[in-house]
Amino acid sequence: MDLGLRERAYLVTGASSGVGLATARLLLDEGCSLAVCARDGDRLARELGPDGDRLVTTAADVLDPEAVARLTDAARRRFGRLDGVVNNAGGSLMAPWPDTTRTQWREELELKLFSVLNTVEATLPLLSASDAGAVVNVNAILARQPEPRLAATSAARAALLNLTRTLADDLGPRGIRVNSVCLGLIDTGQWRRRHEAEGGALDYTRWSARLAADRGIPLGRLGTAEEVAFPIASLLSPRSAYITGATVDVGGGVGRYV
Known part of the structure; x- marks a missing residue:
């Protein structure tokens, strides 16, 4: 199926690894132009290649509004347009609430909210000029199903889900759609690092299957x-022109809410 993404331009944050990198590669394969950023600019360039007619890579912290503005301006100068944004920068703080400092609470909230606000504010003029403006916020099932071992992250994810709905309502009249993709346990570097930290008594396949069973994932795997990249690209697509304020779960059925 042609998703209608060819020759459009998108901005992807946190694109040096994991979901961000997979999304960037898929969009490039679909014929898109991309402006991408990550804090590790060298890794970003190694994974996606040098800048060219369809790619702008920048080392940037999405919590710095000026850095995001520079990336947006680079996209405008290179591509002359911007049709969508994938807000993927983020992380998790493994700590129950009694062990979470006030500073950590603030840092989690700032990362989950201001990383999105900064990109939306910077890109709004370009998105408004597009005939298919779209924002996809990569979130987590924790937003609706809090995890006590991730107290601050769960709360911050819930705040982002709420913000996404607000942005969808506010930007819809401007022709800009805003949606969420909420993740469960995804096989990225953090889980492999945790497997190594535990000593690797089981090989990774059996260890991750046991993890999936422990977390109650019906599909039995991470x-x-x-x-994740495909649902993101689908929500960016003009074929999804009547979808906004929606949440797509990619979690193997781990969500227990209805």
């Missing part, structure tokens, strides 16, 4: 970054 997801892959590529399995």
